[in-house]
Amino acid sequence: MEMNLGMRPETRALLERVAAMVRDEIAPLETEFHAEVGRGDRWQFTPRQAEILEGLKARAKSEGLWNFWWAGDGGPGLSTVEYAYFAEEMGKSPLAPEVFNCNAPDTGNMEVFHRYGTEAMKARWLRPLMAGEIRSAYLMTEPEVASSDATNIAMSCVRDGEDYVLDGEKWWATGAGDPRCAVYIVMVRTGGDDLPRHQRHSMIVVPADTPGIEKLRAMEVYGHDDAPHGHMHIRFSGVRVPVENLLLGEGRGFEIAQGRLGPGRIHHCMRAIGMAEAALGMLCRRSLAREAFGRPLAELGANHDIIAECRMEIEQARLLCLRAAWMMDQGDARAAAPWIHQIKVVAPRVALKVIDEAVQMFGAQGISQDVPLAAMWHHVRTLRLADGPDAVHRRQVARAELRRHTQARV
Numbered sequence: 001m002e003m004n005l006g007m008r009p010e011t012r013a014l015l016e017r018v019a020a021m022v023r024d025e026i027a028p029l030e031t032e033f034h035a036e037v038g039r040g041d042r043w044q045f046t047p048r049q050a051e052i053l054e055g056l057k058a059r060a061k062s063e064g065l066w067n068f069w070w071a072g073d074g075g076p077g078l079s080t081v082e083y084a085y086f087a088e089e090m091g092k093s094p095l096a097p098e099v100f101n102c103n104a105p106d107t108g109n110m111e112v113f114h115r116y117g118t119e120a121m122k123a124r125w126l127r128p129l130m131a132g133e134i135r136s137a138y139l140m141t142e143p144e145v146a147s148s149d150a151t152n153i154a155m156s157c158v159r160d161g162e163d164y165v166l167d168g169e170k171w172w173a174t175g176a177g178d179p180r181c182a183v184y185i186v187m188v189r190t191g192g193d194d195l196p197r198h199q200r201h202s203m204i205v206v207p208a209d210t211p212g213i214e215k216l217r218a219m220e221v222y223g224h225d226d227a228p229h230g231h232m233h234i235r236f237s238g239v240r241v242p243v244e245n246l247l248l249g250e251g252r253g254f255e256i257a258q259g260r261l262g263p264g265r266i267h268h269c270m271r272a273i274g275m276a277e278a279a280l281g282m283l284c285r286r287s288l289a290r291e292a293f294g295r296p297l298a299e300l301g302a303n304h305d306i307i308a309e310c311r312m313e314i315e316q317a318r319l320l321c322l323r324a325a326w327m328m329d330q331g332d333a334r335a336a337a338p339w340i341h342q343i344k345v346v347a348p349r350v351a352l353k354v355i356d357e358a359v360q361m362f363g364a365q366g367i368s369q370d371v372p373l374a375a376m377w378h379h380v381r382t383l384r385l386a387d388g389p390d391a392v393h394r395r396q397v398a399r400a401e402l403r404r405h406t407q408a409r410v
């Protein structure tokens with residue numbers, strides 16, 4: 001029986017179509033898609049890759065299985081809770097989020113354009129992003145500063161006549177290696193030390209082909225460059241963009257960042273839970289199908305306990321994630337924040353544990369290229385850093401907890 005907390009019956013029907021497409025059409029093409037990387041230029045899509053990806057996207061779009069994340073006019077109108085179930089299904093295949101135009105960091109960037117973009121930006125960037133024709137990247141993290149404290153961000157952005165001029169370096173710009181990545185949303189420093197710490201930064205829109213932008217290298221994740229999307233290290237030298245590219249106004253970068261990261265974190269977490277479900281399914285099937293010492297692996301040692309612990313932890317993580325999503329739906333982002341911080345720590349931790357147990361049950365094949373578990377593991381491991389390391393989220397959880405008691409004393 002499927003859990004139905006906060007899901008309308010019509011949404012359930014839509015979700016089932018997504019689940020079927022992930023299982024029957026997308027997942028079976030994954031191995032072939034990834035085997036194509038490196039046939040020729042790693043940073044271009046091969047004709048077969050383009051055919052697979054664009055073919056799946058066209059089908060999803062024509063069926064109306066598109067832009068589920070978009071809660072505004074013309075979208076499917078899902079609540080955050082409902083969307084969370086979709087993110088879980090999409091998490092079961094690395095290709096799936098893009099097939100439904102629901103992939104990070106584009107969804108967050110599209111939200112930013114919707115909320116804060118000018119009409120010109122919406123026409124130039126948002127329309128093709130919503131249509132899945134181009135891709136985008138979000139550039140905040142810098143090599144020279146501890147970026148988990150975003151008030152450290154240092155990229156210089158100085159007004160010169162009708163332009164802003166940007167200088168500095170960014171790294172871990174996910175998706176910036178993709179040949180279709182046409183635009184960056186960049187966190188920069190526009191204000192001096194005289195301003196309060198959260199009013200010194202701004203966000204600015206920079207076309208990826210602006211002169212002065214240099215992609216230095218792709219950062220590797222445990223030895224993988226994640227081509228052709230990549231996590232790029234990028235240098236800006238005298239990069240000029242018109243003043244109207246600044247979003248919302250000077251000093252308002254943090255306001256935008258908060259709006260951007262809340263829903264995005266829930267999406268990441270539910271995708272991680274989807275991966276954990278996929279891994280536990282693999283673990284169970286393997287443990288029933290393979291025998292050692294005269295019995296199925298499932299019957300040996302502590303394997304029943306391992307399976308039970310995995311199931312229980314996934315269920316706890318999913319409920320916490322839905323609670324965080326429900327808090328978002330109540331319309332008070334401040335009240336929702338401690339819940340989002342909790343799940344951002346819990347979901348990757350649970351997913352990592354389950355994937356690791358699945359690796360173990362598979363024996364040596366578990367860490368090999370023959371099964372997707374190794375790729376799942378290093379992807380989820382990065383989530384303990386990306387969008388804020390665990391320690392930063394735990395700090396916020398503790399501060400919210402302590403605040404309740406401080407207020408109680410007053």
Ligand SMILES: Cc1cc2nc3c(=O)[nH]c(=O)nc-3n(C[C@H](O)[C@H](O)[C@H](O)COP(=O)(O)OP(=O)(O)OC[C@H]3O[C@@H](n4cnc5c(N)ncnc54)[C@H](O)[C@@H]3O)c2cc1C
Pocket residue numbers: 105138139140141142145146147148149171172173174175221231382385386387388389390391392395
């Ligand atoms: C695969 C991947 C993709 C990414 N994609 C993007 C992207 O698209 N765009 C982007 O801008 N960035 C991206 N990032 C970067 C990511 O958001 C940063 O790495 C993260 O915010 C941490 O910043 P930092 O690496 O500078 O770590 P630091 O700020 O140097 O922190 C290092 C460590 O210090 C400790 N620490 C920090 N604060 C505290 C605290 N309050 N209490 C206790 N300990 C603490 C923690 O152990 C932390 O892990 C990505 C990272 C990865 C790995």
